[in-house]
Amino acid sequence: MKVKKYIVDSMPDALQKIRTELGKDAVIINTKEIRVGGFLGMFTKKKVEVVAATDSNPESAATARPAIAAARPATAAASSSLAGLSAPIMSPAPVAATRPATSVRPEPRPSFEAAAAATSPAPYAPAPAAPSGAKEDALLQEMKQMKEMMLRLAQAQTGTGAATAVEEALPPAFDAIRSRLVEQDVLSELAAKLVEDSILRLEEEGRPASELSAVEAGAAVKSAIVELLTKRPIEQIRQDARIVHFVGPTGVGKTTTIAKLAAEQTLKFRKSIGLITSDTYRIAAIEQLRTYASILNVPLEVVFSALDLQKALDRMQDRDMILMDTAGRNFRNEMAVSELQSLLRIEERKDTFLVLSLSMKYSDMKAVTDNFFRFGVEKVLFTKADETATLGSIVNLLHDFPLSLSYVTHGQNVPDDIHIADARNMADELVGEPHEE
Incomplete structure (x- = not known):
């Protein structure tokens, strides 16, 4: 591990030096403002101290990239077996009219007392006597x-x-x-x-x-x-939302998912899109999103604080919709939670998606979802369907939390490997095709 400290005038200067000296895989460990120079405490200059680190063995990172590239054909082959889980969101053919989903009021989560009562043996009480014409109904009841x-x-x-x-x-x-x-x-x-x-x-x-x-x-x-x-309707990005947040733990594929949806909004819905990222902890994540922004010809802003975010939003006033990537952090850490909360506290029309990987254990998925409820998350987006053969965690999560399904991704290809969730196809995959004995 190679660790280096930089004292610079601004964060962009630091990022440039880190990329040049440590490479794109470097990680920012700590940042803080300091004052240097001056005389007797006067005439000091404000600087930014940045501590960054990278793997001291560059060969390991270099050999990892070909391995990942070689694995992609296998991933694409595996994704074909699960492509039927969802309906494609981008197609040159006209989209057939779908039956409107019935809006259902989400059931409140039961209290401890209600849960205890539900699992306690209840005394059996026979149905009251019924008139002769209703005897059969009473018996069924x-x-x-x-x-x-x-x-x-x-x-x-x-x-x-x-x-x-x-x-x-x-x-x-x-x-x-x-x-x-x-x-x-x-x-x-x-x-x-x-x-x-x-x-x-x-x-x-x-x-x-x-x-x-x-x-x-x-x-x-x-x-x-x-x-x-479908207890709550399956939903896409609301077309009246101007700011769309994507939140979730690290490693679930938020950045790639944002690129896919940005392409959909640009090519299918003809919207002018802007991208914002606050994931400044991984240099490679910024460069990845910058590459997608360049391909789609859309602006990208990098923000480090809530103040930077407001300035970035002001510079993108002409954009129809802004998709915002957030840093994947340890959301059991209260400081990380408060940092994210400050970035999500926006008064404009917004939509927020919780991004979860289907390769996660359900116990971890449940803990992450529970932490994000404080941000008013209502929609869940599942990634990496091509990396698992089981879908039970989807049913578990929607039973435990009043969330709406949205999208499912099943590969790395932009913009192809993302679909609107299809409850019927998911049920078919979960139950399978029963055969007569």
């Missing part, structure tokens, strides 16, 4: 109450005995689907709930689950998954 009670009891129990009892109680076709969902990394409790809800709905319609084929069972569970994924 009573059966539904019994099934719900059994499900709550099973979820409240611990140990393999209770789990085995639930699995044995499921018809074989539905049990196979439950197992498939767990293999797709859907949380086991959620997988059981999706299957049980499907069975209850079918029996309310007078269709006993035990009499259904595997294909019919699969269709019922797929419908339950689609309903969960």
Whole structure:
């Protein structure tokens, strides 16, 4: 590791020196304002002290680049198997009219007491006596109450005995689907709930689950998954938004995703676009976005503070839309959170996307999402679908948080490898194609 300190007049001067002396892979470790010179504390000059570091072995970085380039054909091949998860957003053919999504009020997150009550065994209360004309309806309602009670009891129990009892109680076709969902990394409790809800709905319609084929069972569970994924409408970038923020942890592909969406807004919607980045911790990230900006012939501004951001926005007053990249930081760090919050505190029309990688563990994905809720994030964008064979984390996240699906990316190609999320295709991939025994 090679570390070097620079004392310069401004950050652009520092960036130029760092690029020249340490290379594009250098990382800025610390920056602060200092005063130098003068006499008896007077006539001092304000300078910026910047500490940067880079790998002392340049050969490792040089050999890494060909390896990455060689891996891209394999990535493109893998992405073809998952291309059906979404509908392409850029096509020369006219876009067919789609059925308008019904706006659904997001359900509030349950309190601790409500969650405890939901998992506690509830005493069974039979349905009240009904007139003779409604006896059949009352009987169905009573059966539904019994099934719900059994499900709550099973979820409240611990140990393999209770789990085995639930699995044995499921018809074989539905049990196979439950197992498939767990293999797709859907949380086991959620997988059981999706299957049980499907069975209850079918029996309310007078269709006993035990009499259904595997294909019919699969269709019922797929419908339950689609309903969960579309509880809030799937949304793109709002066309009336002027500033669009992209936030998320490091390494999820925010910069490449912004380039893809900038190309979409420029070529498809004919908008004049501006790019802003506050990711000054990675020199390579700035250069990557600068390259995309040059190709698209759009302006790029680099900002270091909220004050710089306002000046950059003033210089881009003629732009229809501004896409803003933010630094991927450790969002368990309160200082990093406060820095980002100052950059997102803008009064103009805005849209904010949380960017998450499908290659992340769900426990990490959930922790990141929980931290970003304070910024009013409403939309989630998933990247790297080509790097995983499971999609369960999408279902888990939308069950745990009131977020709207937006886009899914499945490769590095700009602008091709990004699509609007398709709930039906995701459900098909999660459940698979059931086959008759």
